[in-house]
Amino acid sequence: xxxxxxxxxxxxxxxxxxxxxxxxxxxxxxxxxxxxxxxxxxxxxxxxxxxxxxxxxxxxxxxxxxxxxxxxxxxxxxxxxxxxxxxxxxxxxxxxxxxxxxxxxxxxxxxxxxx
Amino acid sequence: xxxxxxxxxxxxxxxxxxxxxxxxxxxxxxxxxxxxxxxxxxxxxxxxxxxxxxxxxxxxxxxxxxxxxxxxxxxxxxxxxxxxxxxxxxxxxxxxxxxxxxxxxxxxxxxxx
Numbered sequence: 001x002x003x004x005x006x007x008x009x010x011x012x013x014x015x016x017x018x019x020x021x022x023x024x025x026x027x028x029x030x031x032x033x034x035x036x037x038x039x040x041x042x043x044x045x046x047x048x049x050x051x052x053x054x055x056x057x058x059x060x061x062x063x064x065x066x067x068x069x070x071x072x073x074x075x076x077x078x079x080x081x082x083x084x085x086x087x088x089x090x091x092x093x094x095x096x097x098x099x100x101x102x103x104x105x106x107x108x109x110x111x112x113x114x115x
Numbered sequence: 116x117x118x119x120x121x122x123x124x125x126x127x128x129x130x131x132x133x134x135x136x137x138x139x140x141x142x143x144x145x146x147x148x149x150x151x152x153x154x155x156x157x158x159x160x161x162x163x164x165x166x167x168x169x170x171x172x173x174x175x176x177x178x179x180x181x182x183x184x185x186x187x188x189x190x191x192x193x194x195x196x197x198x199x200x201x202x203x204x205x206x207x208x209x210x211x212x213x214x215x216x217x218x219x220x221x222x223x224x225x226x227x228x
Contacts, residue, residue: 004158033215043159043205043218056215091158100209100216101147101166106158 002026004107006092012113018080021110023092024073032075033093033104034060034067043091049075082114117142119208119219127225128196136191136222138206147209148189149216150180154202162204165189176200201226 005024013019025032033048047057052069060067064083069075079086089109095102118141128134140146147166151159163174170182180191189206206219 042220045215048215093158102209103149103161103164104159104216106151106160108156108158 002105004092004094004105006090006107006110008110009108010111010113012115013082014115015083016081017114018078019082019086019112019114021077021090021092021112023075023077023094023107025075025092025094026105027073029094029096029105030072031095031097031102032069033091033095034075034077035091035093036088037091037109038088046077046090082112084114087112087114117146117208117217119206119217121204121206121219121222123222124220125223125225127227130198130226130228131195134191134193134196134200134224136204136206136224138189138191138219139187140189140206140208141187142208145184148180148182149207149209150174150178150189150191151205151207151218152176152202153205153221159205162191196224196226198226198228200224 007022031050034046036044046060047067049069066078089111091109093104093106095104120139149164150162152162153159162178163172165172165182172180178193182189203221203223205221207216209216
């Protein structure tokens with residue numbers, strides 16, 4: 001049963017520290033999405049990649065967030081420096097096919113708490 | 116830009132009762148429509164999707180949804196709710212190639228015994 005995996009599942013850090021979240025998409029999927037979920041804002045799309053190329057990162061605060069896909073099996077989301085307002089659950093999802101038409105398969109999320 | 120509205124933030128139903136969760140979208144053409152479910156502490160899972168054809172779509176776990184173009188709606192239904200259906204439900208709309216999915220704010224379903 002193919003699944004999207006995310007590490008770490010939980011992260012507690014102090015303000016100003018760097019946070020790196022990792023995602024392994026389902027093998028064969030060529031689209032990867034990063035979402036952030038909070039009580040106040042709901043589910044927000046931060047960035048997405050197709051064939052490892054960034055297609056849209058307009059939802060991401062550019063000054064502190066960065067997303068990359070070093071290879072087809074790994075996507076990373078980095079926050080540097082982290083702030084308390086970044087506390088949220090970060091989801092990675094992968095899919096194949098045309099963006100907007102495809103089913104997205106979500107990972108279990110990384111729950112981040114910035115103190 | 117397309118948008119998705121889920122008018123109900125919370126819904127409580129009794130176990131065994133029927134369920135309908137509302138979803139309205141804003142877009143000029145026929146969109147691609149999805150319902151996802153999120154159980155506590157989990158990621159989202161696809162329940163069903165509509166692209167074209169029969170406007171009544173069957174999904175997993177006994178759910179179905181009906182696309183009504185005239186009402187710009189894609190409501191989710193289940194004839195008899197089980198306690199395990201308690202979760203948050205998200206409606207999403209996608210457009211053709213080059214765009215992304217837009218998710219609604221979600222509806223939290225509580226099931227009382």
